[in-house]
Amino acid sequence: MWKKPWKYREGIAISIGLLITGALLQVSIGALEWGMFMWPANIIALIVLVVLLALFYALRDKVYLFKFMTQVEAAVPALATASILTIIMGLSRQVPEGHPAMDPVGFSKMLSFWPFILIYLWNIIIVAEVFIHQLMNFQKRYIPSMVSHLGLFIFVTCGTLGSADMQRLKMYCEEGKAEWRALDNYQQVHELPLAVELTRFTIDEYPPKLAIFDSKSGNALPADKPQNLIIEPEFTSGELMGWTISKEKYIEDAMPVAMMRMLRGMPEQMMQRMKMDDLGMRINADGFVEYKEKGAATAILIRAQKGKVVKRGWITSGSYMFPMSTLKLDGNTELAMSSREPLRYASDVKIYTKDGKAEQAHIEVNKPYSVGSWKIYQFDYNKEQGKWSSLSVFELVSDPWLPATYFGLYLLLAGAVLMFITAGRKH
Numbered sequence: 001m002w003k004k005p006w007k008y009r010e011g012i013a014i015s016i017g018l019l020i021t022g023a024l025l026q027v028s029i030g031a032l033e034w035g036m037f038m039w040p041a042n043i044i045a046l047i048v049l050v051v052l053l054a055l056f057y058a059l060r061d062k063v064y065l066f067k068f069m070t071q072v073e074a075a076v077p078a079l080a081t082a083s084i085l086t087i088i089m090g091l092s093r094q095v096p097e098g099h100p101a102m103d104p105v106g107f108s109k110m111l112s113f114w115p116f117i118l119i120y121l122w123n124i125i126i127v128a129e130v131f132i133h134q135l136m137n138f139q140k141r142y143i144p145s146m147v148s149h150l151g152l153f154i155f156v157t158c159g160t161l162g163s164a165d166m167q168r169l170k171m172y173c174e175e176g177k178a179e180w181r182a183l184d185n186y187q188q189v190h191e192l193p194l195a196v197e198l199t200r201f202t203i204d205e206y207p208p209k210l211a212i213f214d215s216k217s218g219n220a221l222p223a224d225k226p227q228n229l230i231i232e233p234e235f236t237s238g239e240l241m242g243w244t245i246s247k248e249k250y251i252e253d254a255m256p257v258a259m260m261r262m263l264r265g266m267p268e269q270m271m272q273r274m275k276m277d278d279l280g281m282r283i284n285a286d287g288f289v290e291y292k293e294k295g296a297a298t299a300i301l302i303r304a305q306k307g308k309v310v311k312r313g314w315i316t317s318g319s320y321m322f323p324m325s326t327l328k329l330d331g332n333t334e335l336a337m338s339s340r341e342p343l344r345y346a347s348d349v350k351i352y353t354k355d356g357k358a359e360q361a362h363i364e365v366n367k368p369y370s371v372g373s374w375k376i377y378q379f380d381y382n383k384e385q386g387k388w389s390s391l392s393v394f395e396l397v398s399d400p401w402l403p404a405t406y407f408g409l410y411l412l413l414a415g416a417v418l419m420f421i422t423a424g425r426k427h
Helices: 008-029 041-058 064-068 072-091 107-112 114-136 140-165 257-263 276-286 402-426
Strands: 167-174 178-183 189-205 209-214 237-240 243-256 288-290 297-306 309-316 333-337 342-353 358-364 369-371 374-381 391-398
Touching: 008 072, 008 114, 041 114, 041 140, 072 107, 072 114, 107 114, 114 140, 140 402, 167 189, 178 342, 189 374, 189 391, 209 237, 243 257, 257 276, 257 288, 297 333, 309 333, 342 369, 342 374, 342 391, 358 369, 358 374
Parallel strands: none
Antiparallel strands: 167 178, 167 391, 178 189, 189 342, 209 333, 237 243, 243 288, 243 297, 297 309, 342 358, 369 374, 374 391
16 A cells, blocks of 8 residues: 555545544534634635645645546545535534534534545545646646536635625614614624615415314314315305305405494504403404504404304404404304415515615515625514514625635536537547
């Protein structure tokens, strides 16, 4: 062993040696914290790496290890070891950066696990040395391989070193108020180079659902497989556990008549101080009327019949201004409407930048809006107020290295396409 020329056994030995070295580092100094590579440390590290790679190639005739880096006997064991560690990472639940590993070894925080880091660094060195070797001995047939190797190098190095500069913050915006501060995962406040003002929040909801519940436990029935009726616009009647449920009247946005009488001229601050139990006793007696203002909720006048037993009354899931209303079917069960689930929610906002510009934007889930290096995502809202929420929670993400990472990925894909084309020509 270690007799020139080196073979696969030497390549395997190097990979095992890196795993052992990484394990010793993991035990002695702990996991690597990528936060130490925040700008400008990451660009300095990248420059140092590139200089070392050039130095390795320049000394390849004097140091056999540097020459071995460009051979397949080094690449195959390194790639196989990296693949095994990647599979372990995929099978292990990973914790976010800044949190301790959930297992004593460190598999749950693989990106900070020293054996993983050293093996991937070894792979990147091999990839870069092969690229330099092909560049210095350029031939036209090397182009697909060179493009792939360069793309992989850029993708991995920029993706890892640039992760320290990525910011993921949450901003809480109240309607009509510009907000320029956001919180990180540690609840630290960050002032941003932009401000967001919520002008309008909207929700599209799924149709309401009715179900029969156990009055004592509050669980939907049947216990083993709960049933429900979806009240689509065209719904007239349906069967639910032997009851025939008919819709007599449907109001999308409604308010109890009792509350309307009580709230005339009453300030909104006093609405939430009312005793909801007192109000709830009058809801079914007085019914509901249409109300297109904040605090309204869907209300349905239901007729339920089972044999000769007929029950009739209003059902609503309630809102932050008035309680839910159910229909008693017998001494043990009642018909109720569950809270309506959001189908889609979005925010109309004004975004102000430091250079004095203001722009209108529409932001919804999975459809972010970009401002400079920031992407603004719709993240949450005030669930207690539901569709009348006057608060939007946005997630703001900045990743300055993302364009370079994407560039590396595009090169990698281009190299794969070129390899496919040139392989086809050879046949």
